[in-house]
Amino acid sequence: MKIRLIDIAHARSGDKGDTANIGLIARDEKHYPILKKYVTADKVKLFFGEMVEGDVERFELPNLGALNFLLYGALGGGGTKSLMTDAQGKTFAAALLRMEIEIEETV
Amino acid sequence: MVKSMKDKIRIASGQGFFGDLLNAPYDQVTKGPVDYVVMDFLSEVTMSILQKQKQRNPRFGYARDIVTILKEILPICIEKNIKVITNAGGVNPHACAEAISEIAKKQGLNGFRIGVVIGDDILHNIDYFIKRGVDFKNTETGEEFSGVKDKITSANIYFGAFSIVDALSKGAQIVITGRTTDTGLTLAPMIYEFGWKEDDWDKLASGIIAGHIMECGGQATGGNFSADWKSVPNLAEIGFPITEAYPDGTVVITKHENTGGLVSLHTIKEQLLYEMGDPATYITPEVIADFTTIRLEDDGPNRVGMTGVKGRPRTDTYKVSMSYSDGYTAAGSLTYTWPDALEKAQAADKILRKRLENLGLHFEEIRSEFVGVNACHGHLVTIPDHVNEVVLRFGVRSKEFKSVERFGKEIAPLILTGPPSVTGFANGRPRPSEVIAFWPALMPKDVVKPTITIEQL
Numbered sequence: 001m002k003i004r005l006i007d008i009a010h011a012r013s014g015d016k017g018d019t020a021n022i023g024l025i026a027r028d029e030k031h032y033p034i035l036k037k038y039v040t041a042d043k044v045k046l047f048f049g050e051m052v053e054g055d056v057e058r059f060e061l062p063n064l065g066a067l068n069f070l071l072y073g074a075l076g077g078g079g080t081k082s083l084m085t086d087a088q089g090k091t092f093a094a095a096l097l098r099m100e101i102e103i104e105e106t107v
Numbered sequence: 108m109v110k111s112m113k114d115k116i117r118i119a120s121g122q123g124f125f126g127d128l129l130n131a132p133y134d135q136v137t138k139g140p141v142d143y144v145v146m147d148f149l150s151e152v153t154m155s156i157l158q159k160q161k162q163r164n165p166r167f168g169y170a171r172d173i174v175t176i177l178k179e180i181l182p183i184c185i186e187k188n189i190k191v192i193t194n195a196g197g198v199n200p201h202a203c204a205e206a207i208s209e210i211a212k213k214q215g216l217n218g219f220r221i222g223v224v225i226g227d228d229i230l231h232n233i234d235y236f237i238k239r240g241v242d243f244k245n246t247e248t249g250e251e252f253s254g255v256k257d258k259i260t261s262a263n264i265y266f267g268a269f270s271i272v273d274a275l276s277k278g279a280q281i282v283i284t285g286r287t288t289d290t291g292l293t294l295a296p297m298i299y300e301f302g303w304k305e306d307d308w309d310k311l312a313s314g315i316i317a318g319h320i321m322e323c324g325g326q327a328t329g330g331n332f333s334a335d336w337k338s339v340p341n342l343a344e345i346g347f348p349i350t351e352a353y354p355d356g357t358v359v360i361t362k363h364e365n366t367g368g369l370v371s372l373h374t375i376k377e378q379l380l381y382e383m384g385d386p387a388t389y390i391t392p393e394v395i396a397d398f399t400t401i402r403l404e405d406d407g408p409n410r411v412g413m414t415g416v417k418g419r420p421r422t423d424t425y426k427v428s429m430s431y432s433d434g435y436t437a438a439g440s441l442t443y444t445w446p447d448a449l450e451k452a453q454a455a456d457k458i459l460r461k462r463l464e465n466l467g468l469h470f471e472e473i474r475s476e477f478v479g480v481n482a483c484h485g486h487l488v489t490i491p492d493h494v495n496e497v498v499l500r501f502g503v504r505s506k507e508f509k510s511v512e513r514f515g516k517e518i519a520p521l522i523l524t525g526p527p528s529v530t531g532f533a534n535g536r537p538r539p540s541e542v543i544a545f546w547p548a549l550m551p552k553d554v555v556k557p558t559i560t561i562e563q564l
Binding site: 010011012014015016017021023025027047048049050051059060061062063064065066068070076077079080081083084085086090091093094095097098 | 151152247331333334335373376377378379380381382383384385386387398399400401402403433434436438472473474476478482483484485486487500502503504540541542543544545
């Protein structure tokens with residue numbers, strides 16, 4: 001079945017210089033394995049495409065039912081250099097929640 | 108005098124950044140019991156702005172909101188014996204302390220001490236440290252410091268909780284620091300009250316993580332909450348977070364009763380992940396905290412407990428952040444309406460780019476965004492067939508002030524010489540603003556020591 005991340009997850013994003021971070025959290029901890037299995041660093045990199053110049057790195061926090069993504073080179077230089085409305089990456093969390101994943105499991 | 112150990116303390120977050128809700132500290136000290144109020148004001152950009160203010164006036168250079176806040180809460184804090192810890196000192200902690208003594212004198216308050224922590228501002232000692240072998244290499248790019256050394260306009264070491272603990276031990280009720288970490292402000296009272304040792308790694312890590320939850324104020328208590336924002340009650344009167352800390356390192360995050368907002372497993376998880384790098388290796392001056400060891404549990408309405416936190420020995424270096432000027436930016440916007448709102452904005456964008464090109468101006472980057480359509484989420488958005496209104500936001504960046512300033516004069520003419528049904532140009536010409544670039548570096552902890560002074564009022 002196909003689901004949108006917003007249906008099983010919530011998220012918060014922020015900045016460290018030109019890097020955006022997105023914390024992706026399972027709404028129900030039983031859905032953490034689905035996030036871990038399907039929302040890989042490669043998939044997130046592909047999803048954001050031209051919006052992220054560098055790599056995407058993923059860290060796992062099974063204790064919180066959460067993943068943390070670092071999106072390098074995503075903020076147009078970051079800080080006061082960036083010309084983006086969202087120079088601090090505050091809305092990247094919502095952007096990731098748009099992602100659709102095709103899963104074998106039922107939720 | 109032997110200090111008796113408390114079995115619990117309540118630490119209240121009063122500010123999450125310079126510009127936060129001004130009434131939050133007052134609510135924290137009046138709506139329920141607290142032992143400490145901690146207020147974080149600093150960021151990299153704030154530090155460089157404060158350094159500029161100090162250059163213009165040697166009595167400035169601190170977060171002046173602290174004066175507004177303490178005018179209100181100082182008498183209450185003295186009466187209830189609540190301690191205040193803040194990094195509002197910015198690049199001029201002594202001037203900040205002086206301003207606070209003046210408030211106290213005007214209000215007839217005395218019989219308490221103000222502690223001031225300095226030594227983090229190394230702008231004028233950079234050569235001294237280079238002579239002592241500090242290379243200040245860029246920790247992100249590996250670049251040599253010599254390339255930017257002469258351009259540096261602010262330079263601050265991130266000190267931790269221990270110097271605040273020293274000030275508290277010397278009887279300070281108000282502690283003003285310069286660039287102390289946000290997390291250290293919350294950890295310090297726990298070390299002081301519970302007598303934690305410098306190598307109590309797990310306890311220190313737990314206090315640091317509590318500090319991370321507290322450092323953005325209302326963002327832990329239902330503000331900016333993505334899971335279910337409509338369910339958060341009464342954001343208008345949001346209660347800021349309170350850490351209830353225990354000697355064994357466990358904490359409960361809560362807020363005062365009869366305040367708005369929400370403390371739940373989900374609000375705390377979102378804040379835990381905010382501005383997170385590698386969660387297993389969260390490096391602070393005091394300890395390396397491991398966020399993958401956190402155990403959270405629901406402890407009743409608006410209460411979340413945290414246990415199980417593990418920490419590892421701290422590194423032998425301090426983080427240093429320096430800033431320098433690196434060009435200029437400006438951004439302006441115009442609003443287009445039906446019919447053909449988006450097409451008009453896109454046409455205006457093309458016209459403007461052509462005019463800037465014809466003027467021969469030099470820009471490192473030009474960026475146009477269509478606010479109301481896809482300014483934030485870019486190509487992830489399906490463009491709707493019909494857009495009633497759209498804001499064209501147009502920004503440029505250049506090393507040359509003149510190019511950026513000239514750009515500012517090209518926005519308004521579009522109203523009379525571009526596509527129709529355009530408005531929203533009431534704020535005048537966009538002014539160039541300075542790009543502040545940052546130089547992250549490390550320095551050995553043993554070449555520098557914070558200085559603590561105590562003033563008795």
